[in-house]
Amino acid sequence: xxxxxxxxxxxxxxxxxxxxxxxxxxxxxxxxxxxxxxxxxxxxxxxxxxxxxxxxxxxxxxxxxxxxxxxxxxxxxxxxxxxxxxxxxxxxxxxxxxxxxxxxxxxxxxxxxxxxxxxxxxxxxxxxxxxxxxxxxxxxxxxxxxxxxxxxxxxxxxxxxxxxxxxxxxxxxxxxxxxxxxxxxxxxxxxxxxxxxxxxxxxxxxxxxxxxxxxxxxxxxxxxxxxxxxxxxxxxxxxxxxxxxxxxxxxxxxxxxxxxxxxxxxxxxxxxxxxxxxxxxxxxxxxxxxxxxxxxxxxxxxxxxx
Ligand SMILES: Cc1ncc(COP(=O)(O)O)c(C=O)c1O
Numbered sequence: 001x002x003x004x005x006x007x008x009x010x011x012x013x014x015x016x017x018x019x020x021x022x023x024x025x026x027x028x029x030x031x032x033x034x035x036x037x038x039x040x041x042x043x044x045x046x047x048x049x050x051x052x053x054x055x056x057x058x059x060x061x062x063x064x065x066x067x068x069x070x071x072x073x074x075x076x077x078x079x080x081x082x083x084x085x086x087x088x089x090x091x092x093x094x095x096x097x098x099x100x101x102x103x104x105x106x107x108x109x110x111x112x113x114x115x116x117x118x119x120x121x122x123x124x125x126x127x128x129x130x131x132x133x134x135x136x137x138x139x140x141x142x143x144x145x146x147x148x149x150x151x152x153x154x155x156x157x158x159x160x161x162x163x164x165x166x167x168x169x170x171x172x173x174x175x176x177x178x179x180x181x182x183x184x185x186x187x188x189x190x191x192x193x194x195x196x197x198x199x200x201x202x203x204x205x206x207x208x209x210x211x212x213x214x215x216x217x218x219x220x221x222x223x224x225x226x227x228x229x230x231x232x233x234x235x236x237x238x239x240x241x242x243x244x245x246x247x248x249x250x251x252x253x254x255x256x257x258x259x260x261x262x263x264x265x266x267x268x269x270x271x272x273x274x275x276x277x278x279x280x281x282x283x284x285x286x287x288x289x290x291x292x293x294x295x296x297x298x299x300x301x302x303x304x305x306x
Contacts, residue, residue, distance in 0.1 A: 001026035001055060007090075008049055008057040010041060012220070012254035012261075014064045014092065029054070030255060035211055035222060039066035043077040050081070056088040057081070059108060062095040065220045065254050065263040067213020069099065072106045079112050089117040094135075095216040097126045097181045100195060103214035109140040116141035116149070123167075125217065126181050127174040134167040191217065193270040201277030207284035213266075220251065222261045226288035233259045236283070244279035 001007070003025040009017050011030035021028045031046045033039045046057070059078065061070045082089050091108040099105055109117050122135030139146055139153070157163070184191045198219045202210035207227040213219050223231050233250035240246045251261025268276065 004053060005055045006051060006053045007055060008046060008087070009255070010058065010060055010063070012039075012063075012065055012251065012256045013058070014060055015254060017058045017060070017090075017092070018255055026055070027053075028255075033063070033066065033068065035066075035209075035220075035261075039063065039068040039211055039220070040070060040074060041078070043074065043081060046078065047081045047084075050085045050087070054085060054087060056090050058090045058092070060092045061108070062093075062098060062103075062105065062215025064095065064216050065218045065249070065251075066211065067216050067218055067220065068211075069103045069105060069214040071104075072111070075106055075108055075111050079108070079115065082112070083115055089115065090120070091117060092120045094121050094125050096121065097179075098185060098191070098217060099215045100185055100192060101214065105215065109138065112140065114142040114145075116146050123170060123174055127170075128180075129167075129170065129174070132167045132170060133164050134171060136171065190269070191266050194266045194268060194273050195219070197270040197273040198264065198266065198277065201274065201281070205277070205281050205284070207281060207288060217266045218263050219266065220261055220263050222251075223284060224260075226291045227284040228260055229287075229291040231260050231287070233262055236287075237262065240280065240283050244283055246276050246279050248280075 001021070001024045004027060005025075006027050006029045007021045008031050009021060009028040010033050012033065013028075013030070018028045029049050031041050031049055033041045057078065059070070061075075062068065079089065081087070089108060089112050093107060096105050096107065107119065109119050117140050119138040119140070120135065123132055124130035124135070137153075139150055183189050186192055195213060199210060199212055202208040202219070202221050207223055207225055208221045209224045210219060210221040223236075233252050237248050237250045240248060249263040250259070251263060252259050254263070264276070
């Protein structure tokens with residue numbers, strides 16, 4: 001990127017994409033993936049953000065932190081925008097096989113066809129080899145339009161020292177090996193059952209609302225009702241850690257303008273997750289009760305007048 005050039009990044013985002021843009025002298029411009037729209041982007045809004053400085057658009061599908069899985073029709077519209085404005089497509093599909101309840105994942109590159117697209121993935125999610133530091137990027141699109149970029153990538157990788165060579169041998173074994181993730185995402189499977197525990201806990205809580213995640217390893221609930229009055233996600237995360245020994249990530253860490261969401265991962269056992277949400281609900285109940293005790297200013301004034 002040249003200084004000041006822009007990259008369209010989803011909000012919420014996986015913050016590495018904002019960081020990568022900023023570290024390359026660019027400016028992230030956020031497109032909304034609103035909870036009321038199932039955390040899907042609105043293509044009209046996305047196109048409205050394109051300027052003469054826009055160079056690329058980032059898609060994260062399936063999404064961290066929301067669990068949204070993008071339908072084909074939406075992806076087609078986003079590709080059309082990239083074509084119209086000559087934007088590079090950067091698509092993070094690291095959760096491509098972490099899907100629930102029959103959700104269908106559509107890879108972007110075949111839809112983009114001859115348009116330049118870089119697909120990112122790795123071993124840390126579907127193959128659960130996080131810590132091995134092994135990932136990859138697949139460059140697709142007409143060779144004439146991507147050759148310079150490919151050469152630059154070659155040069156860059158030649159300049160870097162100590163790629164994880166041993167770890168790279170694991171890639172072929174993993175991607176050509178048996179499917180070990182589908183079972184975990186199906187009824188009775190570890191991830192499925194934890195997700196079920198989260199979905200049920202949010203449905204039973206008067207303080208929480210959840211857009212049910214269709215993929216990935218997270219849930220991104222919001223706080224509603226009396227507990228939401230004056231709610232601050234960072235303050236709540238700290239309070240929850242200190243009073244209930246539960247660690248969550250505040251929603252605004254994912255570059256959203258609102259502060260009433262938080263993220264949990266689906267990695268603990270379902271039973272543990274049930275207990276986690278009992279504690280979250282207890283903390284939110286305390287907040288709701290405290291909010292109820294605060295006398296609204298108008299009522300206070302009336303009181304004084306009487
Ligand atoms: C959307 C997304 N992309 C990429 C990564 C990076 O994964 P890793 O650094 O483990 O390869 C993560 C990890 O959480 C992620 O959520």
